[in-house]
Amino acid sequence: MSFTLTSIPNAPVDNRPDSVIADHEYGKLTLKEYLYTSKHPVGEPLPTPIDDEPPMAIYIATYISYLILIIVGNIRDFFGKVFRPKDYEFLVESNGYAPWYTAFESFYVRRLKTRIDDCFARPIHGVPGRYINCFNRKAIRGGFVYDGTSNECLNLSSYNYLGFAQSHGVCTDAALKSVDDYGTSVCSPRAHSGTSDLHLECERVIADFVGKEDAIIVSQGYGTNANLFSSLADSKTLVISDELNHASIRFGIRLTGAVVKVFKHNDMKDLEKLLRNQIAQGQPKTHRPWKKIIIAVEGLYSMEGNLCNLPKLVELKEKYKSYLFVDEAHSIGALGPSGKGVCDYFSIDPNRIDLLMGTLTKSFGATGGYFAGDKKIIDKLRINYISNNYTESVPPPVLAQIISSLRVIRGELNPGEGEERLQRIAFNSRYLRLGLKKLGFIVYGADDSPVVPLLLFLPAKMPALSRMLYDMGIAVVIVSYPATPIISARARLCVSAALTKEDLDYILEKINEVGELIYLKFSSGIAGGSKIPGRPPRMTLEEALATNVEDCKQAKLG
């Protein structure tokens, strides 16, 4: 077929038997050995994540790459404006209206991101489970053309840590039943007529799961944070935020008018220094004491794969009488022996943390967010939280998906399945991470993190990796500035429990091939993976895979 369609085609009909489809959404466990339980040894300090550095030449090449892109971009802008004024209409003032945005504001997007647009926003159809179906397309000037076919890729791109993205199984059955019993939407904010028995049940289940007295659910994770801080802080409050906190937290804090101080990512010394200074100095100008201090961190940082240092954070927060807010967007479900997030992983009583926030998108195959806390906090927020009074409530099928998936994890539905999912995500994350290290790639993050950032550095390697892997049937996400520092472009691999060990072997084989071809293996060995400590690890695929199952179950990877 040729690329003639200007809009995405309809999804091709899938005539495969249900059992095959189910296996493509969630691969069967091939061997009992491919399981692991993730837990941080109690009392041991959190190992400092080692961010390996590439050779200086890579840095220089990266800067030169951007320099060339900027120069070429400016030249094209200059000549474009002269010879193709029509294409630049929206960038210049016309008829007394200022442009929607300036050429400068949009330069990065127009001249850098647009060139590799085919690697972003690939439209899909069906379930984003173990495999993901991407429509094949070709970039043309100003858009894409499609040929009507799609490519089934192994999925390292979706947030599907526990593999609940499925169209078969108990969760789907529950979601389907809820459509009959509750309809498609509640069509009302919670405070009006949007509180059903299903909402209260879901909040009960979540609160029990995370180990808090009560919880509130919201229809979107971003929206949960964006409106939450308005109910917690005002201009006499100090909010201390990790420099890599998610945009929604930063947005939420900005709305409050509170004073914000940022500490270096995961740097507990910096945090303590800040706390001591701020308590001593008090509010700016007046030097009156702060009304309260809120420390906002994430459990697992989605771009770095780092865990927060929860034991130390709890210690500091108690010592300095501050409140701790932990965003478990990526860690809930994905970490800890029972999937209860960072508290579970570090064996810390959830009651020592004031507000536990999380999303239901990433591990439970649903959507939305929640936060959980003591009953008196949640009670107040039920009448003083913007989302409760002004925004849509969570739709019933989503609630049914959340409740049923949490029941599976707790072993109340399909006993054994939840445990297997938890142990598979723990195994798969370690297996892939160690495999990449052995092959010589630079990967960031904690050993148990299901987010595995594979460092590329050079901007040109982003589309190269993405396109080559796509052709080999592997879907990955590439990220760079503004989500990461401009120098360290990366591919973010999101591991899922739905993948089998054989899938991971295939993925390692293909990434190895591409890595050889576009020179991605430049780790120095300080982050582990070498046979002889200190030497740069450059194992062959066979060497790397030979003992990887046993190796990845060692207490410390590397």
Add this chain to the structure above:
Amino acid sequence: MSVPMVTKTVTTTALAAMAPPSLEALGDSFAQTFVYYLNFLGKLPGGSIILKYIKLSYKNDPIRSLFELALFIFAVHYFLSSKRKENKADTIRFSDKEINELVAEWEPEPLVDEVTPREKWLMKSIPQIIGANGSKAFIKGVDGPVVNFASCDYLNMSELERVREVTKLVISSSGVGACGPPNFYGSADVHVRLEEDLATYLGAERAILYGQDFVTAGSVLPSFLKRGDLCVVDSGINLAIQKALIVSRCDIEWFDHNDPEHLEQILNELKPVLDKQKIRRRFIVTEGIFETSGEICSLPKIVELKDRFKYRLFLDESRSIGVLGQNGKGVAEHYNIPRSDINITIGALSNSFASSGGFCVGVVPMIHHQRILSLAYVFSASLPPYCAKVASEVIHQILESTDDGRSSSSIISQLRDITKFSYQLMEKHLSSELTIYSDSNNPLIHVGLAQKYRELLGFPNYYGSAQFLTTGKPSRYLNEFDKYYNWESFILQKIIDLTLKNSNILITRSKLILEHESLPVLGPHLLINIKRTTTKQQVEDLAHALASSSKKVFANLHNNIDVLNLERELLDY
């Protein structure tokens, strides 16, 4: 090698000449080191150019070289010190021991205040629905089904069999969640289809979807506004847009709520000032149907003004899409104004479309810009695929109910007819203490205490702070709890409770959180949502029930002393 050699001679002589004789020895060794580094500099790429410059510059004027060196050192110092943002003069130095004492002394306030006895009724009065929030619903603590006038499902689409069928179809082929942001494999075929459907339905070039209704405004507006841009905003705008404006840090001018004459006056006043400046982004910001007052905006005049004064128009159609116009295309269709005259339209999918999320429609570059720079689009997961499908299906249902492209959709006209009937009937039966505040085309009927009666009871004209209106800057503190606002809301709640208890009819009231509102808030309203499938009989029952329950509530309320007596009742709720 020749360049460094020459430099050596030049530099040594220069330094020797400058140094007093007693320091000669020291000067020599310094000069040697200095020259060594200069030589080293020459080996670096581009270093020879610098050396050449120094040499030439010195030849003409040695003082100039020193001056340049000083400038260079100052620049480096300034560059390094600019990172320390804190104003040193404002900080007090403490020893570690003193800090420990201060830490021990410090007693923070709780993370959130506890619910006060005066607020408890607010939580207790939230109805708990058992099962679906449909046209009939079951409520905890109430016998038998109640007629539901509290859900915003104007077209009653969540109960339509066809809508439920497509929902199940999508869930059983795509699962529930989208599992990723739209830019990273979170955009499924159904999402793209809905964007196409919305754009075609509303007559716009392109559409973009958001995962939640409330975040849409807060994400769209700030992507086109920066410090120095200007918004002229209706002073009765909803909370989502208030927050959006605060975050964007643009300049704000307010015009009186739904008063285009005042808008014209403001624009006229601004014109001479703006004409002198470089052209900046300017928006007029308003709503189709106002969330807080239920009125419909005077769009034709606003469109005329925005064209005359060269502003762009941002319109929030959350409450008017699927409601107003012959085919439910919103307030633009209501006034027969082409969609292209409205530069940015946002709306909610969670009301008439029986789905979730929000959307924005407009021209291609505007929408494209959001795909990369709009926070709630970039940093959050897509809508669940079935939600997109539901909204698409509702659009198809509306379009299919139209015989040909031009005439009216029967689904929308059903809603319009029953709305019209409801207003007529309500006006006939409403007690004199109550007034209808909403526009008679709005199926969400706002009924509040009549202004005269409010004065009698001692309620103020508005609640909350007007600082945002007068200074253009939001207050740095939240509004305080207002007991009058609490009482007025409680009077309405009593009417709601009686109506529910005696007639099995559920209505609701405006539940604004005064603490979070940055603009002055009018008195609270009873909210009655008319649905397409509401029968005339149901409306008659409602009108009678409302009349009898309000009569009972108002029987003991004649002056502000009676209002104070509500306090005990409120505490015992």
